[in-house]
Amino acid sequence: MLTGKNLVAGHWRSGETTFNAVEAASGKPIEPAFAEASSADVGDACEAAAQAQSTFGALALKDRAAFLRLAADKIDALGDILTQRAMLESGLPEARLNGERGRTVGQLRLFADEVEDGAWQGLRIDHADAGRTPPKPDLRMRKIPLGPVAVFGASNFPLAFSVAGGDTASALTAGCCVVVKGHPAHPGTSELVAGAISAALKECGLPQGVFSLLNGTDYALGEALVKDPRIAAVGFTGSRAGGLALMEHAASRDVPIPVYAEMSSVNPVVLMPGRMAEAAADLAQAYVASLSMGAGQFCTNPGIVLAVDGEHTAQFIGAARAALEGVPAQTMLTGGIRDAYESGIDTLGAQTGAELVGTGAEGTGPCGRSYVYTVSAADFRSNPAFEQEVFGPSSIIVRCTDLDEVADILSGMEGQLTATLHMAQTDHEAACALLPILEQRAGRIIANAWPTGVDVTHAMVHGGPFPATSDGRSTSVGTLAIDRFLRPVSYQDMPASLLPAGLREGTSGTLVRVNGTWRLP
Numbered sequence: 001m002l003t004g005k006n007l008v009a010g011h012w013r014s015g016e017t018t019f020n021a022v023e024a025a026s027g028k029p030i031e032p033a034f035a036e037a038s039s040a041d042v043g044d045a046c047e048a049a050a051q052a053q054s055t056f057g058a059l060a061l062k063d064r065a066a067f068l069r070l071a072a073d074k075i076d077a078l079g080d081i082l083t084q085r086a087m088l089e090s091g092l093p094e095a096r097l098n099g100e101r102g103r104t105v106g107q108l109r110l111f112a113d114e115v116e117d118g119a120w121q122g123l124r125i126d127h128a129d130a131g132r133t134p135p136k137p138d139l140r141m142r143k144i145p146l147g148p149v150a151v152f153g154a155s156n157f158p159l160a161f162s163v164a165g166g167d168t169a170s171a172l173t174a175g176c177c178v179v180v181k182g183h184p185a186h187p188g189t190s191e192l193v194a195g196a197i198s199a200a201l202k203e204c205g206l207p208q209g210v211f212s213l214l215n216g217t218d219y220a221l222g223e224a225l226v227k228d229p230r231i232a233a234v235g236f237t238g239s240r241a242g243g244l245a246l247m248e249h250a251a252s253r254d255v256p257i258p259v260y261a262e263m264s265s266v267n268p269v270v271l272m273p274g275r276m277a278e279a280a281a282d283l284a285q286a287y288v289a290s291l292s293m294g295a296g297q298f299c300t301n302p303g304i305v306l307a308v309d310g311e312h313t314a315q316f317i318g319a320a321r322a323a324l325e326g327v328p329a330q331t332m333l334t335g336g337i338r339d340a341y342e343s344g345i346d347t348l349g350a351q352t353g354a355e356l357v358g359t360g361a362e363g364t365g366p367c368g369r370s371y372v373y374t375v376s377a378a379d380f381r382s383n384p385a386f387e388q389e390v391f392g393p394s395s396i397i398v399r400c401t402d403l404d405e406v407a408d409i410l411s412g413m414e415g416q417l418t419a420t421l422h423m424a425q426t427d428h429e430a431a432c433a434l435l436p437i438l439e440q441r442a443g444r445i446i447a448n449a450w451p452t453g454v455d456v457t458h459a460m461v462h463g464g465p466f467p468a469t470s471d472g473r474s475t476s477v478g479t480l481a482i483d484r485f486l487r488p489v490s491y492q493d494m495p496a497s498l499l500p501a502g503l504r505e506g507t508s509g510t511l512v513r514v515n516g517t518w519r520l521p
């Protein structure tokens with residue numbers, strides 16, 4: 001039932017050259033062939049997005065919310081067809097993909113509620129005061145959509161971080177049209193989801209230029225999209241090299257635009273001594289489960305664990321070795337990702353001081369086998385190679401002399417998506433001293449849990465200082481993600497009849513800051 005075509009503003013278009021998706025488990029090509037989007041497709045998708053922008057950006061909030069809800073319903077209704085295709089293309093198991101579909105549609109519905117809530121518009125009204133010296137003008141502010149957004153689907157979440165994933169949901173919520181560059185590892189999954197969004201647009205009577213999907217294997221496609229003058233911002237999840245390249249393309253334009261790239265992170269986990277004395281073996285079990293989940297293909301993978309050397313750390317290492325023995329090798333997303341993983345493991349194992357703790361079972365076919373290494377803090381600190389993300393089911397346990405050394409290592413680390421503290425009550429005082437360091441290093445600080453798994457809520461931050469992301473001032477998950485695609489505009493002494501809805505007296509319908517005081521409608 002798949003067409004293998006690109007979706008350009010409601011039209012399914014074939015192309016001169018094609019590529020095939022590959023079955024992750026076997027490495028064999030699967031049908032149908034997919035058209036490589038041309039530069040004309042990029043131009044037409046961006047032009048249609050630019051033309052639809054003013055209509056979509058000015059849509060009544062309830063209508064934008066209704067569109068998001070309908071898109072969610074239609075994606076949900078794809079049911080097993082979507083799951084089966086995503087399984088074939090990604091090698092991820094059925095339960096995970098059904099869960100991911102739930103997360104994707106739940107995310108769209110949460111954003112629909114958020115659109116209607118309206119607080120994201122950041123409405124502010126400062127009344128004029130002619131008697132003040134100097135006289136104060138009437139100023140009214142709201143946030144408006146930036147314009148069409150280019151979204152790059154991620155390989156490791158073919159639903160929740162892809163065509164209708166967090167970047168698309170937050171851009172549409174902000175009122176921005178979207179042109180998706182689909183990930184070439186799952187073009188069939190992308191087509192199914194794009195079809196659902198297009199059908200929702202049609203049923204809502206909205207312009208089809210609001211959404212397009214372009215497929216392709218050539219980096220030139222992504223470059224052309226980022227450089228198209230009608231694109232106003234970029235959302236990306238993937239490799240550091242890819243994110244950096246898109247940032248360069250965006251900065252080289254006549255009009256540079258923001259790139260919100262989520263890239264690499266090793267997510268340090270600190271095992272505090274008090275907690276280790278209580279539960280070293282249990283912690284090790286949970287650690288191995290977290291690092292090997294989904295073949296470790298999470299940017300939130302616990303890549304580096306810091307512990308004070310001694311009896312309990314030795315116990316933790318022994319229990320991790322035992323837990324690893326039961327971990328099966330799992331199919332990885334693509335041959336390229338598996339090759340990068342294997343070469344990352346080879347590089348890691350060859351570093352001075354790297355000692356293998358243990359491995360999971362060896363697999364057949366394009367599988368990722370779990371690996372855990374340990375290294376002394378001295379060797380870790382003298383060699384930046386230990387801090388590089390190895391994307392897959394691996395991790396390093398760093399044996400430190402004391403908590404001061406843990407603090408020193410954390411202070412020297414690159415920006416991270418997450419940082420975790422496992423602690424008992426007796427560790428709280430020492431943990432308190434680490435918190436200011438972790439706040440400087442990470443977007444999310446976790447207590448007594450593992451970093452894999454990101455809840456989609458209002459208070460979530462899935463971001464962090466560079467190189468975890470290109471811009472640590474925001475998040476790519478949760479409702480705050482909308483803010484990335486908005487820009488504040490202030491209206492000075494504007495006649496009421498010309499003011500946008502919400503900024504006229506008594507029309508906000510949502511939280512508004514009047515003369516500095518927050519007011520509910």
Ligand SMILES: NC(=O)C1=CN([C@@H]2O[C@H](COP(=O)(O)OP(=O)(O)OC[C@H]3O[C@@H](n4cnc5c(N)ncnc54)[C@H](O)[C@@H]3O)[C@@H](O)[C@H]2O)C=CC1
Nearest residue numbers: 155156183219222223238239242245263264299337340391
């Ligand atoms: N930290 C994270 O969240 C993730 C990291 N990765 C890392 O990325 C590696 C490769 O996996 P992919 O998912 O394919 O990521 P990728 O970064 O290579 O590709 C992601 C998307 O960006 C595009 N792209 C990449 N480089 C580009 C360039 N120079 N110009 C224009 N477009 C470009 C690709 O065509 C694709 O659509 C993995 O081995 C892993 O190391 C992958 C997924 C998630």
Ligand SMILES: O=C(O)CCC(=O)C(=O)O
Nearest residue numbers: 297298299300452453454
């Ligand atoms: O752990 C999650 O749920 C999300 C992780 C993520 O954003 C990623 O791996 O790219």
